[in-house]
Structure formats: C-alpha cells, structure tokens
Amino acid sequence: MNGSSRVYDVVVLGAGPAGENLADRTSAAGLTSVIVENELLGGECSFWACEPSKALLRPALARADALRVPGLRRAADAPLDVPAVFAHRDRMAFHWKDDDQADWLDSISVDLVRGHGRLDGPRRVVVGTADGDTLSLTARHAVGVSTGTRTALPGLPGLDQVRPWTNREATSARQVPDRLAVVGGGVVAVEMATAYRALGSQVTMLVRGHRGLLNRMEPFAGDMVTDALRAAGVDVRFGTSVTGVAREAGPGGTVRVETDEGEALVADEILFATGRAPRTGDIGLETLGLTPGDWLTVDDSYRVTGVPGGWLYAVGDVNHRALMTHQGKYQARIAGGVIGARAEGRELDDGMWGAHASTADSAAVPQVVFTEPEVAAVGLTSQDAERSGRRVRVVDYDIGRVAGAVQYADGYRGKARVLIDAERGTVVGATFVGPGTQELLYSATVAIAGEIPVERLWHAVPAFPTISEVWLRVLETYRDSGGTLI
Numbered sequence: 417m418n419g420s421s422r423v424y425d426v427v428v429l430g431a432g433p434a435g436e437n438l439a440d441r442t443s444a445a446g447l448t449s450v451i452v453e454n455e456l457l458g459g460e461c462s463f464w465a466c467e468p469s470k471a472l473l474r475p476a477l478a479r480a481d482a483l484r485v486p487g488l489r490r491a492a493d494a495p496l497d498v499p500a501v502f503a504h505r506d507r508m509a510f511h512w513k514d515d516d517q518a519d520w521l522d523s524i525s526v527d528l529v530r531g532h533g534r535l536d537g538p539r540r541v542v543v544g545t546a547d548g549d550t551l552s553l554t555a556r557h558a559v560g561v562s563t564g565t566r567t568a569l570p571g572l573p574g575l576d577q578v579r580p581w582t583n584r585e586a587t588s589a590r591q592v593p594d595r596l597a598v599v600g601g602g603v604v605a606v607e608m609a610t611a612y613r614a615l616g617s618q619v620t621m622l623v624r625g626h627r628g629l630l631n632r633m634e635p636f637a638g639d640m641v642t643d644a645l646r647a648a649g650v651d652v653r654f655g656t657s658v659t660g661v662a663r664e665a666g667p668g669g670t671v672r673v674e675t676d677e678g679e680a681l682v683a684d685e686i687l688f689a690t691g692r693a694p695r696t697g698d699i700g701l702e703t704l705g706l707t708p709g710d711w712l713t714v715d716d717s718y719r720v721t722g723v724p725g726g727w728l729y730a731v732g733d734v735n736h737r738a739l740m741t742h743q744g745k746y747q748a749r750i751a752g753g754v755i756g757a758r759a760e761g762r763e764l765d766d767g768m769w770g771a772h773a774s775t776a777d778s779a780a781v782p783q784v785v786f787t788e789p790e791v792a793a794v795g796l797t798s799q800d801a802e803r804s805g806r807r808v809r810v811v812d813y814d815i816g817r818v819a820g821a822v823q824y825a826d827g828y829r830g831k832a833r834v835l836i837d838a839e840r841g842t843v844v845g846a847t848f849v850g851p852g853t854q855e856l857l858y859s860a861t862v863a864i865a866g867e868i869p870v871e872r873l874w875h876a877v878p879a880f881p882t883i884s885e886v887w888l889r890v891l892e893t894y895r896d897s898g899g900t901l902i
C-alpha cells in the first residue's frame with residue numbers, strides 16, 4: 417500500500433453504487449482495476465440515502481396499508497415502535513460499516529485504495545491515503561469518475577451555525593425531533609416528511625413556488641401526495657421561501673425559521689432537501705481544464721466531453737443524467753462494456769438500445785417515491801411530451817376501480833396514466849400513484865424498453881385479482897377511446 421505509484425488499466429474514483437459497478441464491469445472485461453474511496457464503500461446510497469431512508473419508510477407505509485385492511489385496523493392503530501424502527505434502519509445501513517463491500521471487491525479482483533483522490537493531468541489520479549501517504553495511480557485505458565453528490569444548501573446567512581439537517585442527518589438520526597421543518601418539495605423532502613410524521617414529529621414543509629410537490633412528475637402525483645401528507649397532519653406550505661435561520665444557543669436550542677411571508681416558524685430541527693450538487697469541487701478537474709464544482713457532461717458512451725484522448729468517463733449522479741442508484745448502476749454496466757470494447761479495439765454496438773448505448777437514460781428512467789401513496793413513474797410525462805412536441809395518446813385510469821385494488825385496501829385511492837406514442841403505438845411513459853404500485857413499474861419499463869406494440873401487450877394477461885389488472889383497463893380505455901386495438 418505504501419508504494420508511491422502504480423499502473424492499472426482502469427482507475428475508478430468514488431465507490432458508491434456507480435463506481436463499484438464500473439470497477440466490477442471493467443474487471444469482468446479482463447482489465448486490471450482499482451477503486452478509490454474516501455468514506456464508505458457503497459456511497460451515499462447504502463449509508464445516508466436509499467437504504468436507511470427506505471428502512472425508515474417501510475414501517476410507515478406498512479402501517480398505512482394495514483390501517484385500511486379490515487380486521488387489521490385495530491391492531492395497526494398504534495404509534496410506531498421508534499427504537500425498533502431505528503434498529504431496523506441501523507441494520508439496513510449495515511451499522512455504517514463496509515467490511516462486506518471490501519470483501520466483495522476483493523472477490524472480484526478489484527484493488528481498493530482508501531483516501532481522497534484527485535485527478536492530476538491525463539490518466540492520473542493522486543490519492544492522499546488515510547495513513548498520510550501519497551499514491552499516484554496511472555490508468556492505461558480509462559479513469560472513471562463517480563464521486564456522486566451532496567445536498568445543495570442555499571446561501572442563507574448563518575446557515576452553518578444552525579446545524580441544519582441534510583439527507584445524512586435525516587437518515588441517521590438517533591432521535592425523532594418534536595418539530596421538524598422540511599425545506600423543499602422534491603423526492604427527499606416528501607419521503608422524509610412521510611417518515612418523520614409517522615415517527616411522531618410535527619412536520620412543516622416549506623415549499624418555494626406554487627408548482628406543487630414532486631413537480632417534475634405528472635401533477636396528479638404531487639397533488640395526491642400533498643393531500644395524503646395533509647391528511648396525516650403535515651403542514652404543507654407552498655409559495656414559501658426561507659429567508660433566514662437561527663438557532664438558540666445551548667443544548668436543545670430550537671431553530672427559528674424566517675420566511676418571505678414574514679412568518680417565523682420554530683422547529684427543533686430543519687432539514688434542507690433542496691437538491692443535489694456534484695462532488696467535483698476538489699477532484700482536480702482544473703488539471704484537465706475543466707471547472708471544479710461543475711457537473712461532468714458526458715456523451716452517450718459516458719466519456720466526459722471536452723477532454724482530449726477520450727480516457728475520462730463519468731457515471732452516476734455526477735453526470736447529472738438521472739440521480740438514482742439503479743440508473744447509475746446501469747450507466748456503469750454500459751460504460752464498463754464500452755471501456756472493455758475500446759481497450760480491445762472492438763467496434764462499439766452503440767445504436768439505439770445497443771449494448772454500448774445509454775438509451776435508457778433518455779427513454780426509460782424508472783423512479784419510485786416511497787410515500788403514502790407511492791408514486792412510480794418511468795419514461796415521459798405528459799408535460800415532457802408536450803414540451804418535446806411528441807404526439808402521444810394519454811390514457812388515465814382510476815386504479816381504485818381495479819379488483820386487485822379493492823382487495824388490497826378499503827377505499828383504495830390511486831391513479832394510472834399511460835402515454836402511448838400516437839404513430840408507433842408503443843408505451844412511452846407511465847405513472848402510477850397508489851399503495852402497492854411500486855411493483856407495477858418494471859412492467860412499464862419493460863414495455864418501453866422492449867418497444868412492445870399495444871396490440872402485443874393485449875396478450876400479456878395480468879393475473880386476477882391483482883393491481884396489475886390496471887394494464888388491462890388502460891388498454892381497454894385506449895381501445896374504447898379510438899386507439900387501434902382489436
């Protein structure tokens with residue numbers, strides 16, 4: 417470990433889900449690979465994002481479901497067992513240890529260097545290792561950057577003095593605050609508001625603008641989540657910008673939040689779920705003529721644009737294409753194959769949906785928002801179609817009318833919207849809102865990626881009585897409203 421320089425085929429900077437998968441794929445392609453990590457192997461997702469957040473949400477959503485099931489209501493109508501929920505969260509976050517991940521890297525013949533890595537001119541990464549040494553890594557074929565993102569905090573005076581929560585504190589908290597202010601209206605904001613409300617906090621959401629929650633999705637998704645949050649007792653305030661924050665001195669000091677409405681809100685903690693910023697400020701981008709702190713723009717083979725020689729790749733959050741774990745892993749699988757093919761001098765299969773093409777990034781990015789009700793979406797929304805001028809048929813269906821939904825819960829509320837390309841007759845987008853809809857998402861993703869004509873989908877028979885019968889109802893609605901279906 418103490419050598420001052422080493423040469424590999426591939427050097428990967430950042431061992432979150434994207435980086436780990438990139439190293440896995442380049443190693444599988446027969447290339448010697450090393451990965452550099454300065455915190456925990458598994459990245460934000462394993463320890464401060466996907467895993468712990470879903471662990472906090474699962475009991476909340478299961479209880480909400482149970483409260484609508486006859487015969488269970490009385491048993492479920494009790495507060496969550498907070499210590500048990502936190503203990504479950506701790507297990508799902510692997511107690512913030514990454515030994516298993518280190519063993520896995522070893523098993524796939526990927527070397528690990530722990531420390532802070534910086535690019536240092538073409539094909540070189542210099543690592544300040546944990547034990548104070550400097551190690552220089554040179555890549556024969558490629559360097560992959562997968563350094564991820566952190567919370568983009570607003571430039572509010574005094575913010576650093578109030579110990580604000582970001583996703584890190586919200587997912588690893590040891591106590592439930594009595595009053596939690598949540599700033600933002602995107603996925604992290606609605607999920608954490610849902611979790612902490614169920615854990616017993618009085619939650620106030622401060623949402624800038626009037627475009628609603630989850631405003632990149634179909635508007636009905638945000639509307640239904642807003643209604644449910646309000647019904648659960650969350651105070652959702654739109655058109656409210658935070659203009660100032662201050663914390664009282666001393667242990668247990670509360671946070672005073674000023675808004676542009678002239679109101680002052682007092683909370684025990686304030687969570688900023690105000691978007692993400694790339695972790696590229698201190699990775700040596702300036703040595704390549706790129707700007708520190710910028711997102712890394714990539715071409716369709718994940719090569720960073722504007723870098724001569726085409727040896728620098730970026731996958732995962734840092735390329736700003738789709739900030740989700742599964743999509744970063746997809747990108748890593750594609751990029752790993754690309755790097756392997758280029759190293760062997762093979763031609764790329766980079767036509768649409770080819771093995772070396774990143775087609776899903778633009779056509780079929782699936783996302784689940786684990787709120788109550790859940791939101792599951794993939795592909796285009798109706799606003800996307802309108803913006804891009806794509807001609808689509810929009811088919812809506814009330815999921816609550818499907819036999820499987822009636823079985824699932826008393827008074828089930830849900831809605832499906834499927835977009836069908838007017839010329840090609842294939843599904844190009846789908847949004848499902850309602851309990852249990854997360855498992856519908858893969859069928860929609862397959863329909864889009866497979867470009868399956870609706871005439872063929874007609875033969876994909878959903879089982880009775882499941883919520884997936886919504887597909888049948890959507891196709892019938894399409895047929896009955898003039899779509900070309902038998």
Ligand SMILES: Cc1cc2nc3c(=O)[nH]c(=O)nc-3n(C[C@H](O)[C@H](O)[C@H](O)COP(=O)(O)OP(=O)(O)OC[C@H]3O[C@@H](n4cnc5c(N)ncnc54)[C@H](O)[C@@H]3O)c2cc1C
Nearest residue numbers: 430432433434454459460465466533564732733739740741
């Ligand atoms: C609260 C929350 C919940 C989420 N839930 C979901 C979900 O349910 N499903 C989903 O798909 N996505 C979810 N996401 C998004 C998901 O966490 C990210 O898309 C994912 O973590 C991105 O993976 P990545 O590998 O690109 O980056 P990261 O996971 O951020 O990993 C980057 C790694 O690089 C390391 N690193 C950075 N700079 C250096 C350096 N200079 N030297 C060495 N190492 C470095 C970091 O320490 C880190 O380990 C959630 C996000 C948040 C905030």
